[in-house]
Amino acid sequence: MSDRNWLAPSVILTFLSGALAFLLIPNYAGIVPALLVLPFWLLAAVIIGSLYGFFSMLLAGVKHPFAHAVQEWPTIRRSGVCVLVAGLNMITFMWIKPLLNYLVPFWADPLLANIDHVLFLKHEPWALFTWLNSSPLAIFYHRGWFAMMILTLLVMSKAPPSPKKSAVMLSYFILWSVVGPLIHTLLPAAGPVFFAQMGYGDRFAGLHGAPETELLARYLWAIYASTSFGPGSGISAMPSMHIATVTWMIIGFYIFARRWVVPIAIAGLLIFLLSISLGWHYAIDGIVGAISAVLCYLLLRSFYRRRVPEPPLSGDLPGKPAQASS
Numbered sequence: 001m002s003d004r005n006w007l008a009p010s011v012i013l014t015f016l017s018g019a020l021a022f023l024l025i026p027n028y029a030g031i032v033p034a035l036l037v038l039p040f041w042l043l044a045a046v047i048i049g050s051l052y053g054f055f056s057m058l059l060a061g062v063k064h065p066f067a068h069a070v071q072e073w074p075t076i077r078r079s080g081v082c083v084l085v086a087g088l089n090m091i092t093f094m095w096i097k098p099l100l101n102y103l104v105p106f107w108a109d110p111l112l113a114n115i116d117h118v119l120f121l122k123h124e125p126w127a128l129f130t131w132l133n134s135s136p137l138a139i140f141y142h143r144g145w146f147a148m149m150i151l152t153l154l155v156m157s158k159a160p161p162s163p164k165k166s167a168v169m170l171s172y173f174i175l176w177s178v179v180g181p182l183i184h185t186l187l188p189a190a191g192p193v194f195f196a197q198m199g200y201g202d203r204f205a206g207l208h209g210a211p212e213t214e215l216l217a218r219y220l221w222a223i224y225a226s227t228s229f230g231p232g233s234g235i236s237a238m239p240s241m242h243i244a245t246v247t248w249m250i251i252g253f254y255i256f257a258r259r260w261v262v263p264i265a266i267a268g269l270l271i272f273l274l275s276i277s278l279g280w281h282y283a284i285d286g287i288v289g290a291i292s293a294v295l296c297y298l299l300l301r302s303f304y305r306r307r308v309p310e311p312p313l314s315g316d317l318p319g320k321p322a323q324a325s326s
Helices: 004-024 028-035 037-060 065-071 073-103 109-119 135-157 163-186 211-225 241-256 258-277 283-307
Strands: none
Touching (some): 004 073, 028 037, 028 073, 037 073, 037 135, 073 135, 109 283, 135 163, 135 211, 135 241, 135 258, 163 241, 241 258, 241 283, 258 283
């Protein structure tokens, strides 16, 4: 088995998403600004990858880091291709997300808010976690999640080819290109932070996020209200792609780097709570996102296992035995 088993369909999904956006988007003004995300994505990947590589070699006791990096160049190059394709895929999602705002009218907010009310025994979940709302945690919710996603892509991409790796990697692209847009189309919701603007009343009037959240919310609403496109625009609550990808991260680390799964899971739980407290999502958005990620991985793992026998894992750090397999 080779990495082509997941890379080829990932490239195809990315191309199809981009082509669909070009065909349907009514305003091409939003195309170029989204492309400007790619250099920042790649720069972040270089920084995160360098730090990850340094600490990996430090933990493995590598005496000549530069020589080891040269020796590992094929792996580094493979990781670079993975991050590049993932970055392009992210850009196509940034085209599709605002496009859906104009193709699919929002209607599901009251339904999702009522589901939350039932799940939390007639309590509003956001009111239970407002103590989390601070500028540092709001920044972590956006920037920390972004860095965690890139780190996971780098860690997973360096693993040897296997059915599990193909399932994990392709899951990432299917979540962004298929699952997210499809569920949004079925249950279009703007989220608690926009509940009043959507004309549904003052149910979330007591919700006050951090200053960063309120600033971003004003930007997103201005773009939406003006029926225009901007970089990073687009409103979508269901499903929570933050939680879908966090669940994907936990799955990947559990399989290929289990020693790190506990801190990743703790960070993921914090992101889930922040998605509620800051008002970006209903709790059910995160639950559906998490279930989607698990189901996506299990279905793909079953598919790849039927095609290719499962080889043993070679470990998650240079010179270390495999931690676990799942």
